[in-house]
Structure formats: C-alpha cells, structure tokens
Amino acid sequence: MSRAKDLIDRFGREEDAFLASEFVAPIVGRGKVRVRIAGVVCELAVAAPVAGWQVLKPRSTREAAIVREATRAEVARYLSALPRARLVVTHRFGETWLGLPAAAPAKGIEVEGLVPIALGADLRLFDTAVVRFDGALFLPEGTERPAVAAYLRDEAAKLTSEEALTRKGLTRPEREAYAIELGIRRELAKSADERRLERALGAAGAKLERYEHHRDTFVVTFRVDGVMHTSIVSKRDLTIVSAGVCLSGHDSEFDLTSLVDVLRERRRRMGP
DSSP: OHHHHHHHHHHHHHHHHHHTSOEEEEEOTTTEEEEEETTEEEEEEEESOOSEEEEEEESSSSEEEEEEEOOHHHHHHHHHTSOEEEEEEEEEETTEEEEEEOOOOTTOOOOOSOEEETTOTTOOTTOEEEEEEOSSOEEEEEEEOHHHHHHHHHHHHTTOOGGGOOOTTOOHHHHHHHHHHHHHHHHHHSOHHHHHHHHHHHTTTOEEEEEEEOSSEEEEEEEETTEEEEEEEETTTOBEEEOSSOOTTOGGGOBHHHHHHHHHHHHHHHOO
C-alpha cells in the first residue's frame, strides 16, 4: 500500500513541476503533443496550434499553449536525446516527405518500409536525411550525400530509367527511392486515355504496350500472357471495331476487357 502511495505522491510532484515549466515539442497535424510525466506518456491538445518546433506552457495535463517558436539550440537538445535513423527522401505528399531506410547508424534504430518524415520543409528529394524518432514522429536533424541527391534529381527530371543511372556508388536504398519517385512521375504524366485503356486491359490481366489516336478510335497494342495483339476500339465505350483476329463479324459484341478472354480462349483452342 505504501508503494502505491509513493507512486501517487511522485506523480503528483512531477505533475506540479511540469505544470510550472515550459517544454519544447514538434507540432504537426491536429496539434497534439506528447510528454512523459513520472514515466507516464500524456497527450496534450495545443490551443491554436502552429506547425513547427514550439516552446509550450501546459495549462493542465490535457492542454498546452504556445509561448514562442523554439530556437535551433533548443531543437538540437530535444533531438539529441532520441534514437537516430537514416532515410533516403523520396516522394512528397502535400507537406510530408516519405523516407526509405538507408543503412542503420551505430546505436540507431532499424526502420522498415516507407515512413513519413515530419517537419521536413528543408529537405530535398533524394537527400539522405539523418532523423530522430520520438516514438511517434521521424524528425529531421540533418542531411548527407548532397551530390548524389542532386544527380538523382537531375535524372528524375529527365525521366531517366533506373537501369540507365550511371553514377558510381549509388546505394540500393537510393536506387529504390529513385524507382519509387520515377514510377509516381510516370503515372502522373499519363493521359486520361492511357489510364482508361490500362484499366480496361488490366481488369482482364493484360498489359497496354502502346496506342494511337484516330478520329473516333484507338489503335491499341497490348500483351496477353506474353503474346502481342493489336485491335481497333471505339473511343466512346471501348467496344471493338476490329479485333485483329477473325471473330466472324461479331467484333462489336465485345469490349476491350472481354476481348482479352476471347483471345485467351481462342489461343487455348488453337494451341501455341
């Protein structure tokens, strides 16, 4: 019983000390910050939150208010107590960068998969970011390999394929980060027509190779189970104008998706 009382008394003393203090915290998203009081993690809502590194004053163990922006020295002290990781910066969604694990530093933490990097306004694409992890957020501390990052940015702007990268010493994570960004850029660069054709073919497990525009039709070249086919389809609804194989005049009864199944069945019956 005395041990429980001691714990309650200790928490009360630390809570009183906390309420009388100010503290540094990163603010992102909904404006929630976490603090540890007597070993217990408490989440505080920030009144009128402003994203960034802030010095806060607690109003209670549930709410805090911003006093001022934190200095670089204060941010450095906050980060120095946290475990370190290294991430190769890849695609940016809104204000949030994604990072892919680079080699784990000594006494650092291991990271798996893509993770968001908070408060990364100073980061640039393909930087190797040294980050600290506070249990919820990956927070940037600095960057490495700027020349490599600059080279990869230049190549990405030209949509250079990953296989055509010529710089020596690129790490596997750097190549993976490049491939992710390049894939997203290529996807965004596709026209609405290309996406439409890809969806129609992809629904049946076929792959678009190329297509040409004509007045009311597309000439579509696609691959079905490794075999190339070319068909003419209506732009309006992707119904078949000419299948490219003999369908005994029934071409218009099919669309691009259903044609794939017809081609598979025809090949099965005729043999390779």
